[in-house]
Amino acid sequence: MTEQTVVVIDHGSGYMKSGFSGWNEPQLVLPSIVNYRPCKENPGPSSARRRLGLGIDLLHPDTFSYPIQRGRVLNWEGVEQIWSFVLQKHRLIHEDTPVLVTESPLKDPVERKKTLEIMFELLDVPALLLADQLEMSLYATGFLTGMVVDSGCGLTRVQPFHLGRPIWPTGKMLEFGGQDLSDYLVKSLFKEDSKMNKLFRLQTVDAIKMTKCYVPQKLVEALDYRQSLPSGYDDSNTYILPDGTSVELTPMQRLAPEMFFSPQVFDQERPSISQAVLDSINACDAALQPQLMSHVIACGGNTLYPGFTRRLFLELAPHYPSCTDASVWSHSKRNFSVWLGASVVAHLSTYKSEWMTRKEYDGHWWI
Ligand SMILES: Nc1ncnc2c1ncn2[C@@H]1O[C@H](COP(=O)(O)OP(=O)(O)OP(=O)(O)O)[C@@H](O)[C@H]1O
Ligand SMILES: [Mg+2]
Incomplete structure (x- = not known):
C-alpha cells in the first residue's frame, strides 16, 4: 500500500480535487456540479425523466446543482457520477490503483457505508482509505500539533490537534463559507x-x-x-x-x-472566524494553548483573500500576550491543503492498518 501510486480525492462542497499521490498538486480540479438534462431517449409520458450530466449544461444553464452541500452528500447519484468520471480519467494512466477519499469530520456512518458501496461495488477499487479532511490539512504542514482553520465553499471549521490526533470535543463548525x-x-x-x-x-x-x-x-x-x-x-x-x-x-x-470577521455588520448571527478559533483554543488544556497559538494553520479557498491570514493573526495574537511566537501558517496552495496532506498520508506506514481491501469489504469484516 505504501509504495503503490494512490488516487487521492478531496471532494468539497464547491470543488472536487483529485490526482495521484506524490504530485505537488491535484491534476483534476472540477466544480462539484451536476445537471439534469431532459432525456431524449424517453419521450412521451416519461419525458419528465432526466439524464444526469457533469458540470453545467449550457443549453439549460439553470438546471445545475451541487451534490454535496455544507459537507453533507445530498445527491449520491451526482457524487457517483463525479467519482466515476474522475477514476475513469486517472485509470487511463494507472489502472487498478487504491483510492483515498477525504471525509468531513461529521463522519456520518450512512455516508461512510454509501462511500464504501460505491467505491467497491460500482467502481471496483482494490483498496480504500477514508481520511479526515482537517487531519489531512495538518499533515500538509508537517506539524503534529496545531490549530487547523479550514474555510471552504460551504463550511468553516476549526480543529485543534495534539500529536496528530484531534482534541475532542473542542472543534467548531460554522455553516458559513x-x-x-x-x-x-x-x-x-x-x-x-x-x-x-x-x-x-x-x-x-x-x-x-x-x-x-x-x-x-x-x-x-x-x-x-x-x-x-x-x-x-x-x-x-x-x-x-x-x-x-x-x-x-x-x-x-x-x-x-x-x-x-464581523458577521454582526452583515446582520448574521454566528461567531466570527477568530472567535471560533479562540473558543476552540480556550477549550483545550491551558498547557497546550501557547503551542496551538503558535501553529494556527490557515487553509481552504477563502483564506486566499488578500489580508485574510494577517487579519486572523491580528485578532488572535492580543488574546495571548504571553505567547511571543503566535503565528498563522499558510502556503500559496492552501486551497489544496486537504489534498496535499492526503497525498502524503497515502504512503504513511502509520495509516497502513486503516486501509480496507476489497477482500475485507467482501467479507464484511468492517461491519
Ligand atoms: N483566490 C481566491 N480568492 C478568494 N476566494 C477563493 C479563491 N480561490 C477559491 N476561493 C473560494 O474558496 C471557496 C472554495 O474553497 P475550497 O476548495 O477550500 O472549498 P471546498 O473544499 O469545495 O468546500 P468545503 O470544504 O466547504 O466542503 C469558493 O467559495 C471560492 O470562491
Ligand atoms: Mg474542503
Whole structure:
C-alpha cells in the first residue's frame, strides 16, 4: 500500500480535487456540479425523466446543482457520477490503483457505508482509505500539533490537534463559507428581475471575489478611506462584464469577506472566524494553548483573500500576550491543503492498518 501510486480525492462542497499521490498538486480540479438534462431517449409520458450530466449544461444553464452541500452528500447519484468520471480519467494512466477519499469530520456512518458501496461495488477499487479532511490539512504542514482553520465553499471549521490526533470535543463548525459570500454579492449586484441567468451571475461573482475582494486590517478605516474617494477615482472598483459593460463596486462589496470577521455588520448571527478559533483554543488544556497559538494553520479557498491570514493573526495574537511566537501558517496552495496532506498520508506506514481491501469489504469484516 505504501509504495503503490494512490488516487487521492478531496471532494468539497464547491470543488472536487483529485490526482495521484506524490504530485505537488491535484491534476483534476472540477466544480462539484451536476445537471439534469431532459432525456431524449424517453419521450412521451416519461419525458419528465432526466439524464444526469457533469458540470453545467449550457443549453439549460439553470438546471445545475451541487451534490454535496455544507459537507453533507445530498445527491449520491451526482457524487457517483463525479467519482466515476474522475477514476475513469486517472485509470487511463494507472489502472487498478487504491483510492483515498477525504471525509468531513461529521463522519456520518450512512455516508461512510454509501462511500464504501460505491467505491467497491460500482467502481471496483482494490483498496480504500477514508481520511479526515482537517487531519489531512495538518499533515500538509508537517506539524503534529496545531490549530487547523479550514474555510471552504460551504463550511468553516476549526480543529485543534495534539500529536496528530484531534482534541475532542473542542472543534467548531460554522455553516458559513464562500457560497454565502457569493449569495451576498449576487443579491447586492443583480436585481431580482435581472435577465442574466443563474450561471452568468455566479460566474461573474466568482471572478469578482477572486480579483476585487479583500479583507481589510480594520474595517472602519478601510470604509472611511474608500468612501472618501471621489466616484470613478479608483479604477480597481470597476469590473468589466463579458459583454463589455462595467459594474462599479461599492466599498462594502469589495470588503465583503469582512463577513468572516464581523458577521454582526452583515446582520448574521454566528461567531466570527477568530472567535471560533479562540473558543476552540480556550477549550483545550491551558498547557497546550501557547503551542496551538503558535501553529494556527490557515487553509481552504477563502483564506486566499488578500489580508485574510494577517487579519486572523491580528485578532488572535492580543488574546495571548504571553505567547511571543503566535503565528498563522499558510502556503500559496492552501486551497489544496486537504489534498496535499492526503497525498502524503497515502504512503504513511502509520495509516497502513486503516486501509480496507476489497477482500475485507467482501467479507464484511468492517461491519
Ligand atoms: N483566490 C481566491 N480568492 C478568494 N476566494 C477563493 C479563491 N480561490 C477559491 N476561493 C473560494 O474558496 C471557496 C472554495 O474553497 P475550497 O476548495 O477550500 O472549498 P471546498 O473544499 O469545495 O468546500 P468545503 O470544504 O466547504 O466542503 C469558493 O467559495 C471560492 O470562491
Ligand atoms: Mg474542503
